[in-house]
Amino acid sequence: MNQKNNDFSKIMLERRSVRHYDETFKIPHDEMLEMIQEAITAPSSVNLQPWRFVVVESDEMKAKLKPLIRFNTLQNETSSAMVLIFGDMRCHDRGEEIYDLAVEQGKMPSDVRDEQLAAIIPYYENFSKEKMTSVVTIDASLAAMQFMLVARTHGYETNPIGGFEEDLLAEAVGLDKDQYLPVMIISVGKAMTDGYESSRLDASDVTTFK
Amino acid sequence: MNQKNNDFSKIMLERRSVRHYDETFKIPHDEMLEMIQEAITAPSSVNLQPWRFVVVESDEMKAKLKPLIRFNTLQNETSSAMVLIFGDMRCHDRGEEIYDLAVEQGKMPSDVRDEQLAAIIPYYENFSKEKMTSVVTIDASLAAMQFMLVARTHGYETNPIGGFEEDLLAEAVGLDKDQYLPVMIISVGKAMTDGYESSRLDASDVTTFK
Numbered sequence: 092m093n094q095k096n097n098d099f100s101k102i103m104l105e106r107r108s109v110r111h112y113d114e115t116f117k118i119p120h121d122e123m124l125e126m127i128q129e130a131i132t133a134p135s136s137v138n139l140q141p142w143r144f145v146v147v148e149s150d151e152m153k154a155k156l157k158p159l160i161r162f163n164t165l166q167n168e169t170s171s172a173m174v175l176i177f178g179d180m181r182c183h184d185r186g187e188e189i190y191d192l193a194v195e196q197g198k199m200p201s202d203v204r205d206e207q208l209a210a211i212i213p214y215y216e217n218f219s220k221e222k223m224t225s226v227v228t229i230d231a232s233l234a235a236m237q238f239m240l241v242a243r244t245h246g247y248e249t250n251p252i253g254g255f256e257e258d259l260l261a262e263a264v265g266l267d268k269d270q271y272l273p274v275m276i277i278s279v280g281k282a283m284t285d286g287y288e289s290s291r292l293d294a295s296d297v298t299t300f301k
Numbered sequence: 302m303n304q305k306n307n308d309f310s311k312i313m314l315e316r317r318s319v320r321h322y323d324e325t326f327k328i329p330h331d332e333m334l335e336m337i338q339e340a341i342t343a344p345s346s347v348n349l350q351p352w353r354f355v356v357v358e359s360d361e362m363k364a365k366l367k368p369l370i371r372f373n374t375l376q377n378e379t380s381s382a383m384v385l386i387f388g389d390m391r392c393h394d395r396g397e398e399i400y401d402l403a404v405e406q407g408k409m410p411s412d413v414r415d416e417q418l419a420a421i422i423p424y425y426e427n428f429s430k431e432k433m434t435s436v437v438t439i440d441a442s443l444a445a446m447q448f449m450l451v452a453r454t455h456g457y458e459t460n461p462i463g464g465f466e467e468d469l470l471a472e473a474v475g476l477d478k479d480q481y482l483p484v485m486i487i488s489v490g491k492a493m494t495d496g497y498e499s500s501r502l503d504a505s506d507v508t509t510f511k
Contacts, residue, residue, distance in 0.1 A: 099309040099454055103447060104342055120510060128504035132314055133446060136463045138499050144508040152511040185502070193500040228435060229463065229484060232442030236343060237313065240450075244309055253346045253439065264511055274439060289348050290403040292395070294338035298354040300330060301362040301474055 095246035102243045107286025109248035114169040116281045117148060118247065123172065126245055130238035135230035137211050138189060141182035142234040143271060145175040145264045155263050159256040166250050166278035173278050175264060176235050177271040178227025183215035224272060231274040238277060248282040251275055305456035312453045317496025319458035324379040326491045327358060328457065333382065336455055340448035345440035347421050348399060351392035352444040353481060355385040355474045365473050369466040376460050376488035383488050385474060386445050387481040388437025393425035434482060441484040448487060458492040461485055 096102060118126075127144055135141060147156055153167050160167055167173055179185075190208050193199035218226070239249045255276055261268040306312060328336075337354055345351060357366055363377050370377055377383055389395075400418050403409035428436070449459045465486055471478035 094310070097309045099307045099312050099450070100304070102309050103339065103450070106342065106344075108344060123510075124504040124508060127508055128501070129313065131501050131504065131507065132316065134316075134318060134449075134461050140502055140507070142507060144504075146508060146510045149511060189500060189502060192502070196500050198498045198500055224435075225438060226463065228438050229442045229445075232439045233446040233461075235439075236443040236446035239344075240309070240313070251344050251443075253436065264509075288408045290399060290406050290408055291338070291341050292350055292399060292402070294334040294341065294354075297341070297350070297352060298334060298337055298356060299474075300333075300356045301359060 094244045096244050102240055106239060106243055107248070107288065108250040109282045109284065109286040110163075110165050110250055110278070111283040112166070112169040112171065112248070112278070112280030113283055116171055118171040118279065122245065126238065126241045129241045130234050133230070133233040133237045135233065136226050137207070139182045139186060139211075139215070140189060140230070141179045141227040142231045143177040143179050145177065145266070146172045147175060147264065148172040152264070159259050159263060160252065160276065161254050163250075163252050163254065163276075163278070166252065169280065169283065170278035171247070171280035173276055174238065175260065175273065176231050176238075176275045176277065177261065177266065178224075178231040178274050180220075180223050180227060180270050180272055182227065183212055186212055186215075227272055228274055235275045235277060242279050246281070247279050248286065250278045250286075252278065304454045306454050312450055316449060316453055317458070317498065318460040319492045319494065319496040320373075320375050320460055320488070321493040322376070322379040322381065322458070322488070322490030323493050326381055328381040328489065332455065336448065336451045339451045340444050343440070343443040343447045345443065346436050347417070349392045349396060349421075349425070350399060350440070351389045351437040352441045353387040353389050355387065355476070356382045357385060357474065358382040362474070369469050369473060370462065370486065371464050373460075373462050373464065373486075373488070376462065379490065379493065380488035381457070381490035383486055384448065385470065385483065386441050386448075386485045386487065387471065387476065388434075388441040388484050390430075390433050390437060390480050390482060392437065393422055396422055396425075437482055438484055445485045445487060452489050456491070457489050458496065460488045460496075462488065
């Protein structure tokens with residue numbers, strides 16, 4: 092890992108949403124891919140990895156994004172990139188590729204692959220749109236959380252953005268909106284200002300033991 | 302933090318799903334609450350923190366859970382706890398409490414609180430069921446991911462479980478199923494076996510730069 096900080100407590104507990112970044116700085120593509128590779132160690136339902144990332148960094152694409160992200164314009168203008176995370180509603184189309192890779196890497200015997208694929212693919216094919224939406228939203232969110240933490244290990248800060256025009260985002264970046272469900276936008280870059288601290292309810296107020 | 306490990310890379314990159322735990326070991330309630338408190342440093346949409354945790358650890362409640370979790374019986378039988386994470390579809394009912402807390406803790410001026418609440422509460426009241434489902438699913442998933450990482454800092458392992466009877470889970474633990482949307486179950490405990498390694502697609506296969 093191309094890391095600046097490996098202190099888990101500091102990374103997690105001192106993460107803040109940062110809206111203003113050094114606009115002169117771009118994260119190199121190889122480092123962005125390294126960060127995404129680390130983030131997608133997140134688990135996903137039957138390992139189908141439905142997360143898809145669109146890294147918006149050009150002035151042209153940022154201009155296209157601007158009307159779709161409401162009041163989050165400072166992040167768009169100054170971040171190294173706006174990382175759009177989509178859930179692929181056809182993720183099971185890559186099931187064979189994923190399970191073949193596991194066999195190739197010696198992580199799964201081929202008969203287990205065959206058995207599991209034979210169960211998983213028809214199971215996913217039969218999901219309602221509502222169920223598939225839930226699965227890809229959860230999985231993409233897990234990777235999104237890891238991405239925000241990974242960014243900090245690389246010396247960057249983030250802001251998760253949920254307020255955007257859901258119906259228009261996929262097509263704005265050239266994706267089929269029926270296949271790719273937008274889950275979150277994360278701005279990322281070198282912080283120019285500190286983020287605000289925010290409060291949390293006490294764990295005992297949101298937890299019951301049974 | 303009551304930590305055994307603070308190495309971010311090891312915590313994140315070496316997390317595996319573990320299904321078999323030391324069934325003689327229970328995580329003390331104060332440590333469980335500490336882990337949840339750390340996990341809920343996750344961000345949430347306008348900080349409404351819709352995550353709700355039900356920590357199932359008694360034999361009686363585990364027996365009730367058993368028919369609802371399909372093939373995940375080993376985790377249920379041997380884990381310290383099955384942590385059920387719900388999204389509260391009425392999370393905005395606690396908006397005032399949360400924003401008051403921020404003012405009290407000196408993290409927000411009172412006029413900002415008043416302005417933001419006046420905007421947020423009616424905005425959330427107007428969400429469609431579909432939109433609210435999406436928001437609470439994302440937010441609860443972010444906390445779920447942090448919980449899985451936090452557990453490892455405490456020397457425990459986890460398994461995220463998505464396959465369960467969604468329609469029956471809330472009522473099984475005494476919650477109103479119209480208000481509490483089940484998002485994920487995470488088994489947690491002291492590992493008895495290593496988890497399997499799993500493969501990931503290359504970041505470059507799930508990423509485009511624009």
